[in-house]
Amino acid sequence: MSDLILSSLPLLFKGLLVTLLLSVASIIGSTLLGLLAAVLRTSNVPVGAQIARVYTELFRGTPVLITLMFIYFGVAYFGYEINLFAAGILGLSIYQGAYISEVFRAGIEAVPKGQWEVSQILGLDKRQAFFSVILPQTRKIVLPPLAGQYLSLIKDTSIVSMIGMSELMHQGQAIVDRIGQPVVIYLLVAALYFAICYPLSRWVQHHNHTRSQLS
Template identity: 85%
Template structure:
């Protein structure tokens, strides 16, 4: 048992590194995309609001695996090439961005309308008001659900193994196919996911409690 664990760890840690890089890249991409969609949904631009609404409803109503498959195989269907890593980042960013957009939209709408009006009276334009007044307040409001969505994204990286990317789950499957012992190997895989996600979960709980005490 110990020999199996120690012989499997190098491959699993290699997959863990890929999972971490994939997660970080997708977190950045989905956050930017989600924020853009949220801004459009709360704007006064009818076309922008409709585009953002279609985007969020479409990807929140379909499985993440379909998004990944469509990007990876769909791009090839149209005669272009995309590598596994880029497809994974793009697919996760687009899919999770739809959920993050709703998180940001709720946070933006939670900021009292009076904040906008006071800022305009003080001479700030809409852009200055959003970035200097509304967005800082939104960030504090959305932090717990936003980190919760990041945790979901990290776990969703396991689905990227379905298109052949050698992240943590894919490496675990390869070891099981070679030596068996699925309980031990998948237990190790689960433990490594837990090592990533648990500190984030505890941090957001601590941040929420601290904010509640201060308020």
């Protein structure tokens, strides 16, 4: 049994590295996209707000696998090429960005409207007020739910194996197909996912506990 574990670890660690890179890139992409959609949703531009609303409702109402399949195979259908890693980042960013946009929107709307008025009194235009006054306050509000959404994104990376990317889950499946022992291998895969997610989960719990004590 120990020989099986030792022989499997190099491939699993290779998949873990891909999962980490995919997670980090998708977290950055989904955060930027989610913030943009949230700004549009809370803006006074009707067209932009409507586009952002359609985007969030569309992707929150469909499975992440459909998004990944549509991007990877849809791009090829139109005569273009996209590699697996780029398709994974794009698919996860678009899908998770729809959820993150709602987190940001709730945070922006939770900032007292008086903050906008104070910013105008200080001579700040809307862009300056948003980035200098509203966004810093929004960040404090959204940090715990945002981290929870990042946890969901990290776990969603396992679905990218369905389009053939050799991330952690795909490497685990390849080992099982070759040597069997699915219980042992998938336990190792689960342990590695746990090693990624547990610190972030503990941080969220600690942050929420600290906030509740301060309030």
